[in-house]
Amino acid sequence: MAPRMILRMALAVVLACLLASANVFAAEPQNQSAPSDGMDAKVVAPVATEEPGYQVVDVGVLAIRGYKATINRWQPLMGWLETQIPNSYFRLHPLSLDELAKGVETQGLDFVITNPGQSVLLARQYSLTWLATLRSPLNNGAAMQVGSALVVRADSPYQTLTDLKGRRLGIVSKNAFGGYLTLVYEAQLKGIDLPRFVGEIIPLGFPLDNLLYQLDDQKSGDDAAKDNRLDAAVVPVCQLEQMQAEGLINIGHYRVLDNQTPVGFHCQVSTRLYPNWSMAKTNRASQSLAKSVTQALLALPEDHLAAKTADSAGWTTAVSQLAIDQLLKDLDMHPLQTPWWQRAWQWVKLHQQWAWFVLAILVLLNAYHFWLEYRFSRRGRELINTQRQLNENRALLEHAQRIAIAGELGASLSHELNQPLAAIGHYCHGAEVRLQRGTSPEELQSVLTLIQQEVTRADSIISRLRNLLKKRPVSKQPLYLHELVNDTVPLLAYEFEQHQINLAVNVSGEPYLQSLDEVGMQQLLLNLLKNAADACVQRLELESSGTEQIITQKPYTPTIDIDLRYQERILLLTVTDNGTGLTEAASLLMQAFYSTKSEGLGLGLVICRDIAESHGGTFSLESAMGGGCQAQVAIPRKLEPNGA
Template identity: 35%
Template sequence: MRFLYLASLLLCLLVPIKTLQSQPIAQTQTAKTDQIVAVGVFADRGLDEAVQRWQPTIDWLSQHIEGYQFKLIPLSLSQLQNELSQQKLQFIIINPSESIRIARRQSLSWLATLLSPLNGGTSIATGSVIWVKSDSPYQNLHQLAGQKIGTASPQAFGGYMAMQRELQRLGRDSDLLINTKVIGYPHESVVAELQEGDIAAAILPVCLVESMIRKGQISPNELRPINDMTPSGFECRVSTRLYPNWGFAMTGSADRTLAREILQSLLAIPKNSNTAQAAQSLGWTVPESQIELDNLFNDLGVHPLQQPWWQLLWSWVQTHYYLIILMLIVATFLPIQHLILTLRYRRNSRKLGLAQANLQQAQRRALVDKMGSSLAHELNQPLSAIRLYTEGELSRRQKGSSQTDIDQLLGKIRRQVIRVDEVVSRFRQLLHKQAVQKSQLDIALLLRDTVSLVELYAHTHKVEITFHPTHDEMMFFGDRAGLEQLLVNLLTNAIDASASSSKKQVWVTLTLASSRIKISIQDTGQGLERPIAELLTPFVTTKKEGVGLGLSICKEVAESHLGHLSFNNLDNGGCCVSIEFPIPNIRDDNDKH
């Protein structure tokens, strides 16, 4: 009896404990059964189509994963991105383009890829097709250039981006997509615009048109594809390369143990089940590589990880700021340095020009000083004639004779005054600095006047000048003052050279041959004592009282008339100086000057 009493007491104590232990377990199981898991899906073809396609898959998960109730939440693109940013979703079903945009910004892990029924079952089944109406005149891509092409959105993968990459590869994206019309989701709206004739062509996802034909929404022969690239055995028309299909992914807030159960459940969906058929698939398979999708976004320059050019530039500036500073310093310094050097060059050029003009003026004064006796002689002759005319007339009048022809007498005096004026003018031209003024002149007459100008200087040095022109008149276009200075320089040099010899002769010739004027001045001196290149250098002279500018000025004058100055020592002694000038067309030369 005592044993039975103890056993009854022990049983009474254990029953409450057992009740207390089993109560939390029941509560936990009830809580686990009531746990709701939200699965977001991108409703690219509208909310109704998204529910119709994906609700059977969500029901399958709820039936085969104990303790969880899965809830489908169809969302637009902006809503989906917003929900993910607020971490309200643990799992999503997403198309290829949004998988790249979201996965590269949010923490996503791919669980499975939808297996398309096309081509016997493939996970590579997303792309684009360009459709036109069957009676459309457009037969190829080239004919669609500039035409209005419809799309749901430039961000739609099958509805735009895949086709854009294909056209970019062909080099036709700029002209074929220049007149794109964005119609908006769902894609069926784009088909409606094409049927109405509001657009010439439509960019649509692969299998969309075929799905609408099966549902009786459009007739089988109403539309036809452009740029058909359909692989062998593929049941839908394709105008681009193909990319991975839709994917099932988990977010960073998802339970990994639950994710493993979801993956096992998705892979267990029979390919012929109503769940697979509703999703337009043969079920799910292991995740497909996203590398080709990344390449597409990179090629189009819209990859989420690609920085805008201005951000890349700013990053480069931050990294290489010292180079920027150096470039700014150089960019600031070089223009200033260029300006300074330009100003210095102009100032020095003006100084050099002024110095050259002053040196030429000094050389002219030296010539006038050298030929002072010639000037006196030239003036003395006409002045003496005037004196004789006037004194003779005064003497006759004092004797009472008034038979003189006054007009004749005044004419003689006038001619002598003109002669004085000409002599003074010639010497004034040598003395005064004048701007270069080219005009048509008789070079034979100029040479004859110049020889007359230096004759007294030659007579003073007991040198005889012989002038032999081959033409009485030889017209030339040039600077009279410059040419006169050139000839005076060369003639006086020849006279100085011949004065020290026994022959004391200077020969001057003027010839015309092959449209070139040639003036030769030959002396009987000892010839050149230094190389001609040295003698043509300014301030180099062999004369005790020489300035050293005469020959350099001669060279400058000759070259300004496109002439050539040459010096040759003769075998029998002396030197021959030759100046050759081309005879230019007067009109052409006027144009140049």
């Protein structure tokens, strides 16, 4: 992908995120009451009526555990600052990662309090001045207390990070520092690409408590819950111990993998520790106010309520963020890092000879690719033309076979037409006699009606033959298959009568319309019935000549059964005869141009199979249980738009 295209895509993603984000720091109501919970709450208390010299200070804080927990942790600090800085009101804003960055960008905040990863990302993009860093009460007052704990259930079989290959890992966010990035960096130092090493990463978002709740809730449950369960979760350091102290969880239900707790530190941690949370001023706050806030923070006693609720031993001067810069740089996430394509261009300028060599290889590969595409395209066109010719030849063969069938049906059609013509002559002669006797024309109406019926009958016979001979594109229309059977059987009635072949038609099930090719299905039926009749005639000849051994004392009665079943999901047509049966394997008989008849074309069964498959069905041929042959066509049911 071209670098310009990648840059445009990146800009589009950033723009979409900015447009989708709520306007966090628009003008807020002055008398908004604090909601019970939710990340979108921005005001924690009503603003007092402003007096001369009275200032409102907006402080944004990263709400990693939700609105209530953030208020409980940081509101006492706001109260301490108000006592140390007269005529001031510090308004607390619990915010998400994106909302905090938006507030700094739009200068909707005076100060921010956030974790070290977010602080570096913000400070390298916007003008921030870091004032102080929290001291850890668990690490001898040092400012190092941010890391990740890789947590599993106590009964889990996993012992180290390497056991989580292909497993499901729950995190708060892929941008969370203590809740994800520190563990990714720790794994990278061990030679493990964590996002690719685990099977799936599930971001659950804030508050962080949900990670531990979901991990424990899935300890027992139904099969569906077990299929979607988390195998492990990443939480910030001391999250387990803090929720245990608050009575929210039983720490005995959990276990931390790769625990490397430092000496004097009282929380389990799976990574090295990084600087604690820090407070910084934005361009909106004045230098004098920043100085007063810094002095107030450093003066906060470690046993004060504001220090304890913030899980700290007070504040110290801002510590170096070098370790965090190195972490983000190694993860290719540092905001000051140039895009990969710019680094690639710098490399090209330093190694021009290799760049020209690679470019030449790419040009040759592209030329070879285009040549292959040209060859494939030409061969494809040749194959399409060949396929079209084959289809045309097959259509011609089918048409020739229909004409051959029509020739064989000539005698039958002659017999069928003779009957209505003889009846018409008889009725006309009777009408003439009646007229000679003085019968009125009105009394001849019944005779004329009978003549019209016979004319219609003759016309239908000729129409069926015309449709069979007509060469036209295949078109399907909703039809009842049993009606098509009833229209086709009379075409062979004379042959059946001549050879005394008994024909039985059985229809079962509730008839329904099926999208069928009328001429194709009629041709299939004629082929099957003609083959069945030929087999019966051949057996009659064999028995009359004494060639075939008579097994039973009963005289042979040639029989053809047509069984049509309207099933719920399939339309099943079976034609069974008691003729000579299969003399060759069914697969051989259904090969093109192979026939056991001296004058056969070897196309009848092939065309039957193609017609069945054109309807999405199947065609099979096998020996009947009582001797003879059984041909079966199965067509899946397709509901018509009217629901028939």
